[in-house]
Amino acid sequence: MTGDRNRGESSITVGPRWLWPIGWALLLLIGVLGIPALEPVFRWLEPDARQVIYARADFASLLARHVFVVGVAAVVTISVGVLAGIAVTRQWGRDFLPLAGQLASLGQTFPPVAVLALAVPVLGFGTLPIIVALMLYGLLPIVRNTLAGLQDVDASLKQAAFAMGMTPWQVLTRVELPLATPVILAGIRTSVTINIATAAIGATVGASNLGDPIIAGIVNGNMAYVLQGALLIALLALTVDSLFDALQQQLRTRLSAS
Amino acid sequence: MSQIDALPSPSSQYGHLNSVLICLSAAMLGASWLLGLVSVAPNRIVAGTSYGLVAAIGWPGALLVSLLFIAMGGLAIKPSRLHSYAQLCIVTLTLLLMPFGLMVAGHWLIDPTLPQARLGIGAAYWVVLFLLLLCLVEVRLRLGLSRLWTTLLLSSVGGAWLLCAALWLENLALVQEFQARDQQFYRAMLQHVVLVGIAVSVSIVVGLVLAMLMRRYQRLQRIAFAWLNFLQTIPSLALFGLLLAPLAWLAANVPVLAQLGVSGIGATPALMALIAYSLLPMVRNTYIALDEVDPETLDAAKAMGMRPYQRFWQVRFPLALPILLEGVRITAVQAIGLTAVAALIGAGGLGTFIFQGLGQAAMDMVLLGALPILVLALIVDASLGALADALRPGGHK
Numbered sequence: 327m328t329g330d331r332n333r334g335e336s337s338i339t340v341g342p343r344w345l346w347p348i349g350w351a352l353l354l355l356i357g358v359l360g361i362p363a364l365e366p367v368f369r370w371l372e373p374d375a376r377q378v379i380y381a382r383a384d385f386a387s388l389l390a391r392h393v394f395v396v397g398v399a400a401v402v403t404i405s406v407g408v409l410a411g412i413a414v415t416r417q418w419g420r421d422f423l424p425l426a427g428q429l430a431s432l433g434q435t436f437p438p439v440a441v442l443a444l445a446v447p448v449l450g451f452g453t454l455p456i457i458v459a460l461m462l463y464g465l466l467p468i469v470r471n472t473l474a475g476l477q478d479v480d481a482s483l484k485q486a487a488f489a490m491g492m493t494p495w496q497v498l499t500r501v502e503l504p505l506a507t508p509v510i511l512a513g514i515r516t517s518v519t520i521n522i523a524t525a526a527i528g529a530t531v532g533a534s535n536l537g538d539p540i541i542a543g544i545v546n547g548n549m550a551y552v553l554q555g556a557l558l559i560a561l562l563a564l565t566v567d568s569l570f571d572a573l574q575q576q577l578r579t580r581l582s583a584s
Numbered sequence: 585m586s587q588i589d590a591l592p593s594p595s596s597q598y599g600h601l602n603s604v605l606i607c608l609s610a611a612m613l614g615a616s617w618l619l620g621l622v623s624v625a626p627n628r629i630v631a632g633t634s635y636g637l638v639a640a641i642g643w644p645g646a647l648l649v650s651l652l653f654i655a656m657g658g659l660a661i662k663p664s665r666l667h668s669y670a671q672l673c674i675v676t677l678t679l680l681l682m683p684f685g686l687m688v689a690g691h692w693l694i695d696p697t698l699p700q701a702r703l704g705i706g707a708a709y710w711v712v713l714f715l716l717l718l719c720l721v722e723v724r725l726r727l728g729l730s731r732l733w734t735t736l737l738l739s740s741v742g743g744a745w746l747l748c749a750a751l752w753l754e755n756l757a758l759v760q761e762f763q764a765r766d767q768q769f770y771r772a773m774l775q776h777v778v779l780v781g782i783a784v785s786v787s788i789v790v791g792l793v794l795a796m797l798m799r800r801y802q803r804l805q806r807i808a809f810a811w812l813n814f815l816q817t818i819p820s821l822a823l824f825g826l827l828l829a830p831l832a833w834l835a836a837n838v839p840v841l842a843q844l845g846v847s848g849i850g851a852t853p854a855l856m857a858l859i860a861y862s863l864l865p866m867v868r869n870t871y872i873a874l875d876e877v878d879p880e881t882l883d884a885a886k887a888m889g890m891r892p893y894q895r896f897w898q899v900r901f902p903l904a905l906p907i908l909l910e911g912v913r914i915t916a917v918q919a920i921g922l923t924a925v926a927a928l929i930g931a932g933g934l935g936t937f938i939f940q941g942l943g944q945a946a947m948d949m950v951l952l953g954a955l956p957i958l959v960l961a962l963i964v965d966a967s968l969g970a971l972a973d974a975l976r977p978g979g980h981k
Contacts, residue, residue, distance in 0.1 A: 371833060421603050424725045425718060432721075435965045436958060437921025443938045443954040446947065448707055523819030527925060530942055540825045544849075544928060549829040556825030560818045567817045 343572040350565040357558050358385045368550035378550040380539040385558060392535035392562065395453060395528070396521050399460035404514055407465045411472025411510075412498065427473055433466030438524040446531050456528035463524065464517040471513025475506030508577055515570040522563045526555075536562065602660040604722050605671065609657030612715045616649055619708035622689045627700040628757070628946055634706055640689040649685075652678050656719070668726045675720050679741045682713070683748035690755035702757040704948065731973075735966050742959075757948040758955075769937075773956065776933035779851065779926065780919045783858035787915060790859070791866030798871055805871075812864040820925045823860065827853040828929055854923070854931030861922055862915045869911025873904035906976045913968035920961045924953070934960075 361379065368378040413419040414426045442459045449455035479502050487497045529537030536559045543551030620634030621641070637646045656674050659667040690703045724734050753759050762769055798805040815823070831853050835842040877900045885899045927935025937953030940946075 371829065425604055425722050428721050428725065429718065435917055435961050437917075437924060437961055439921055439924040439935065439938065440954040440957045440961075443942070443950045446942065446950060448710075519817060523821065526819050526821040530928070530939055537821055540821055541928070543825070544828070549832050552825040553829040556822040556829075559822040560826065563817050563819050563822070564814075
């Protein structure tokens with residue numbers, strides 16, 4: 327949402343920082359629509375295969391499902407993670423702060439694949455376990471960075487805000503959150519990047535997304551499928567990552583300007 | 585992480601009730617009564633029937649468990665140092681009792697005439713285990729114990745569990761899965777450790793060289809970081825895939841390379857991708873570590889007449905070592921997880937069990953792969969973290 331707003335404002339002068347995400351997104355679009363046209367190239371790579379273009383589902387719907395899964399997980403994790411981070415830094419939630427901090431840093435030790443594998447016995451196969459696993463895993467970087475961002479806000483600034491007669495709510499929304507936003511945004515970026523990769527592995531537990539062609543290609547020994555899936559996932563990851571990069575730069579210039 | 589460790593010690597907060605432990609105790613009580621404790625299946629593919637707390641370990645067992653959790657919550661109403669130690673004892677006792685619960689449940693619920701019958705660990709067990717570990721972290725923070733203590737405590741509990749599993753828990757599905765393929769398991773474990781070891785050691789050497797070159801040539805620094813960031817962004821499965829196709833083509837068309845062991849599937853692409861991923865955290869931390877050494881210390885060394893290589897190896901490097909080890913820790917933990925994905929392209933390792941198990945819908949086999957990976961990551965994380973703490977100038981934090 328903030329992306330759209332920033333985009334709208336900067337569309338008067340599309341700065342060079344927006345060129346990367348636009349470029350990657352264009353390449354992704356070309357890839358999704360143009361791969362079937364590249365059949366001769368893939369035929370050269372895999373001359374003996376019966377089919378060289380993955381055809382069980384078209385790439386656009388695979389991409390849409392990938393984005394959907396990561397998007398749903400991201401919306402939930404961002405709202406829950408930021409709220410949890412705010413809650414444990416308030417006076418009434420402070421009891422939970424040490425535990426939340428430890429948990430968030432410990433969570434980085436859990437390999438995403440193991441989390442995904444452990445989610446399946448409990449939740450079953452399909453899209454739902456993937457979304458749940460992504461939510462659990464993606465929560466931790468966001469909580470960690472929200473905590474770090476809010477705790478880094480200078481205590482004297484908060485005191486000054488209180489002294490000016492601001493209510494706790496105003497201090498949170500007008501002082502703490504704006505100052506913590508760059509750090510929180512970095513956490514969201516980590517979370518989403520990891521989730522795009524983990525969702526691809528989710529193809530092995532029955533979710534149909536861009537990981538599908540890779541898994542099918544490995545199983546059937548068809549390198550053309552592998553290449554198609556890998557290219558599109560890589561382009562998706564680069565698009566999203568460069569989008570966050572541009573957002574962060576935008577934020578930085580705005581913070582330093584104000 | 586450091587800002588969380590640097591919080592004012594919570595031990596000063598004695599006096600008002602500890603709502604964290606009360607919440608955790610209530611959650612454990614709820615989970616143990618409401619979720620399935622164990623499941624029993626006639627063989628490895630059929631989904632098991634789930635049994636609750638009373639059905640699995642009887643009324644005496646259920647009462648004992650509930651009493652432990654209630655005592656834990658009760659002690660948190662008026663926190664004191666003594667109460668915290670009592671809570672530590674309760675957590676340890678409950679952890680030690682967990683395999684006995686499985687033994688009792690196995691004894692009662694498994695029909696001895698069915699040799700294939702197996703006991704699965706239910707959701708309640710996992711949830712309670714997770715919450716107990718959270719309690720342990722909370723009590724540790726309250727008492728201000730060092731990380732080493734909990735590591736020792738948990739390793740002895742883990743040892744007790746392994747002993748129970750080896751001696752009395754032959755009904756447990758996880759144990760049966762292991763016994764059916766113990767040689768395979770040890771081989772996969774070894775492969776996993778070797779792959780991670782090679783990737784991490786290569787990236788340490790390359791990382792150090794690259795970081796030193798970067799300090800000399802600023803242009804290289806920008807280019808190298810841009811490339812490494814770019815590589816890190818590409819999802820692991822995609823990078824494995826992107827390496828797979830060209831290597832397979834090379835192996836098929838250049839016989840010399842095929843003889844050298846290059847092939848699309850297997851350890852070669854896996855190692856290449858693992859090293860590529862390991863380089864970014866390694867180089868970044870090494871660069872920061874070498875760069876953050878206090879210039880005044882280096883000036884002092886220079887004034888003492890130390891030569892450049894002496895200044896590097898005797899002053900800069902030892903001072904940089906804790907942050908450098910932090911990089912090794914991050915890299916190793918990340919590589920342990922990524923190696924699991926490498927099983928998809930035939931590199932072997934513990935991930936093999938995960939993906940085979942998922943393919944056969946045999947969940948116990950998935951656990952046989954996922955649990956050791958998790959434990960391995962935690963062990964490496966704890967030991968390298970402790971080493972970095974010990975090497976920090978001035979000893980422990």
